[in-house]
Amino acid sequence: DARVTQTPRHKVTEMGQEVTMRCQPILGHNTVFWYRQTMMQGLELLAYFRNRAPLDDSGMPKDRFSAEMPDATLATLKIQPSEPRDSAVYFCASARGISEEKLFFGSGTQLSVL
Amino acid sequence: QKEVEQNSGPLSVPEGAIASLNCTYSDRGSQSFFWYRQYSGKSPELIMSIYSNGDKEDGRFTAQLNKASQYVSLLIRDSQPSDSATYLCALGRGNTPLVFGKGTRLSVIA
Numbered sequence: 585d586a587r588v589t590q591t592p593r594h595k596v597t598e599m600g601q602e603v604t605m606r607c608q609p610i611l612g613h614n615t616v617f618w619y620r621q622t623m624m625q626g627l628e629l630l631a632y633f634r635n636r637a638p639l640d641d642s643g644m645p646k647d648r649f650s651a652e653m654p655d656a657t658l659a660t661l662k663i664q665p666s667e668p669r670d671s672a673v674y675f676c677a678s679a680r681g682i683s684e685e686k687l688f689f690g691s692g693t694q695l696s697v698l
Numbered sequence: 699q700k701e702v703e704q705n706s707g708p709l710s711v712p713e714g715a716i717a718s719l720n721c722t723y724s725d726r727g728s729q730s731f732f733w734y735r736q737y738s739g740k741s742p743e744l745i746m747s748i749y750s751n752g753d754k755e756d757g758r759f760t761a762q763l764n765k766a767s768q769y770v771s772l773l774i775r776d777s778q779p780s781d782s783a784t785y786l787c788a789l790g791r792g793n794t795p796l797v798f799g800k801g802t803r804l805s806v807i808a
Binding site for chain 2: 617625626627629632640675681685686687689690691692
């Protein structure tokens with residue numbers, strides 16, 4: 585059963601530390617999205633890639649967040665330095681297209697920055 | 699005005715009743731409309747999509763769309779405790795990513 589794999593599932597870190605989240609999209613999906621979910625803001629789009637090329641990362645703070653897709657099987661989201669306000673659930677999702685209706689979400693990374 | 703508005707809830711309904719979840723949107727250029735379900739601690743999953751005005755039924759679920767009123771709804775008939783979850787409304791427009799609402803939390807009481 586094809587699924588998006590995200591690691592780690594949980595991450596607790598101290599303010600100022602670097603956090604790296606990883607995502608393996610479904611084979612054959614050429615669009616990858618990074619979302620952040622909080623109670624206050626809901627599901628926010630941080631960045632997305634098509635065919636490994638970044639198309640839009642306007643949703644994330646440029647000074648501390650970076651997203652890359654070094655190959656078709658791996659997408660990364662990095663926060664450096666992390667801050668308590670970054671505490672949230674981070675989801676990776678993949679799809680066959682940008683406006684593809686069915687996004688396949690990973691299990692998410694629950695990040696807590698103390 | 700936010701792009702996608704949903705009442706955060708919780709919406710509580712007794713088992714067997716009809717649950718009605720509503721969503722309004724501001725972008726008249728929206729072309730596709732979706733409902734995702736998210737169980738607590740889990741990731742969202744697509745349950746319904748609708749593209750044209752009217753109703754679309756799938757089992758116990760009915761999606762309703764009224765583009766003139768910029769309104770989309772999800773009806774769940776014969777609600778079950780297993781339907782308790784957060785329901786996210788999402789909109790699509792052209793070749794751009796989906797925009798999600800904050801979700802409505804539904805609680806079905808046995």
